[in-house]
Amino acid sequence: MTNRKNIILLSLPFCLFFLLFFLSALFKSLITSFGYYPVLNMKKFTWEYYISALSDASFLSISWRTFLFSVVSAFLACIIGMMIAITLYRHKKDRGIVFRITELPVMLPHIFVVIALFQLLSQTGVVPNILIHLGLLQSTEQFPLLLNDNYQIGVIITYLYKEIPFVIVSLMLVLRQMNDKYEVVALNLGANKFQTFWNVTLPMIQTALVNAFIINFSFNFGSYEVPFLLGNQQKELLPVYIYNYYVQGDITQIPLVMSLNMILSVFSIVFAAVLLVISKKIPGGRIGGNR
Amino acid sequence: MKNLLNNIWTFIFCALIVIPLIVIFLLAIGSSWNYPDILPQQLEFQNLIKMLFTNSELIHSLTQSILLSLGTIILTLAIAYPTAILLAHYDFFGKKVINLLVYLPLIIPSIALLTNLDFVMIKFSLNGSFVGVVIAHTLFYLPYAIKLLMDNFEQNGNAFESVSKNLGANNWQTFWNVTFPMSKSGLQGAILMTYVVSMTQYLATLLVGDGKFLTLSVRMFPFTTAGKYKIAAIYAFTFLIVTLIPLFLIDKYIIRNRRRG
DSSP states (O other): OHHHHHHHHHHHHHHHHHIIIIIHHHHHHHHHHTTOBGGGTBOOOOSHHHHHHHTOHHHHHHHHHHHHHHHHHHHHHHHHHHHHHHHHHHTTOSSHHHHHHHHHHHHSOHHHHHHHHHHHHSTTSHHHHHHHHTTSOSSGGGSOOOSSOTTOHHHHHHHHHHHHHHHHHHHHHHHHHSOTHHHHHHHHTTOOHHHHIIIIIHHHHHHHHHHHHHHHHHHHHHOOHHHHHHSOSTTOOHHHHHHHHHHTOOGGGHHHHHHHHHHHHHHHHHHHHHHHHHHHHSTTTTGGGGO | OHHHHHHHHHHHHHHHHHHHHHHHHHHHHEEOOOTTOSSOSEEOHHHHHHHHHHOHHHHHHHHHHHHHHHHHHHHHHHHHHHHHHHHHHOOOTTHHHHHHHHHHHHHSOHHHHHHHHHHHHHHTTOTTSHHHHHHHHHHHHHHHHHHHHHHHHHHHOSHHHHHHHHTTOOHHHHIIIIIHHHTHHHHHHHHHHHHHHHHHOOHHHHHHTTTOOOOHHHHHHHHHHTTOHHHHHHHHHHHHHHHHHHHHHHIIIIIHHHHHO
């Protein structure tokens, strides 16, 4: 009986907070997206806003572009992060100063990287200048446009700077707990380095890797700051598009914005769920489940 | 030879991480670092130090940032600590649901979450208030804080609590003398990260705060879009001083002392 009382007491703060500020926010935007918006005297439920959202060509193309961009940058961060993590671990550089430096970007705000990139990589920045001094470039115009460009290169660099270290730090926790005797056994039994990695190491770290991928993807997909500063206005990314829609002040557009939000939220949840199910099914899904 | 090559790669990797910090530092202390200079023409430490102590806008931003993050730490811990104990030590109907709910704020795109939250904050008339901004910051770091504390509790197990209760301690005594002291490292991690994450929030502070809370992160933005990198870097530098130095000191003194003891 006391057990039951404890459970209720312990779960109370979380449930209250989530009910008030998370679930209620989701619920409110759900009913608003169906056209229930008493402020404007709209009380009928309708699919109208979903239909117009899903037939809006610019919303669809921006969503697709943002999805591709988020997958590519999250994937790059995971692959590069994994290679660096394994290398550092193999060479016993996973503690001390190198690891401390690796942890740094996780704690820095994105805007730090943005300011530094503007100073370094814009066409009148420090890097093109150094290249000119070295005689590799004749004029600054020859330096490729990397910031506010069509391919979101500036945004991707910023995300990689933050996310590669995040992947390294989260994989390192798993690698340290892992028993590396399995790898020795595999090598002894005649597996080559790639086979050992593919059949032994990767299954042991894949759940941590998938989790890191989901967190990175969701961040890239929904975060506003960096695309706003380093993105290209002709090739908008979704967060900037939605934010502009929301703050433009046209209150009749609110149900439409909320339907966009619902579509994106459902999409992200389904995408994450699919990845988690795949990660459970492939080798290593059950043993590594505690991380 | 292979070792040397490895060291070179490690060095390049570390250099890539540190370069943005060096650029921020040089921007903050240098003057007239414009095209076509490769390095700032003059360094003026005094100016920066004077600004840190006398510029009222900067000091005001700093106080707001710190107050908001203190509020966020308190609210985050008040929610995350009991939830972490619950998920680590108890089995009950609906545990799976809570386990999933905890991670939802990480998965739902933050722009959607924020506009939804702002919308409901207006309904509660919490928009533009200190509490409203603290709630928004808390929502974003809560999943990490719960996970961090939960791992800590799971590592400790609850055998010590059982022993304490067997020996006749009541719930409160067990909590104060066993559970709480044993969770210190998890708590420290959660507090430090909540502090840093709250300091970095931009859009949550701006949107839910109705632009009334001009924290360091919020002020850095317009300077950056206007191309005033030097002043943006001064704010960034202030940010570094108040986050990295405490992190470093705590790590060095508290955590190492414990290892030794």
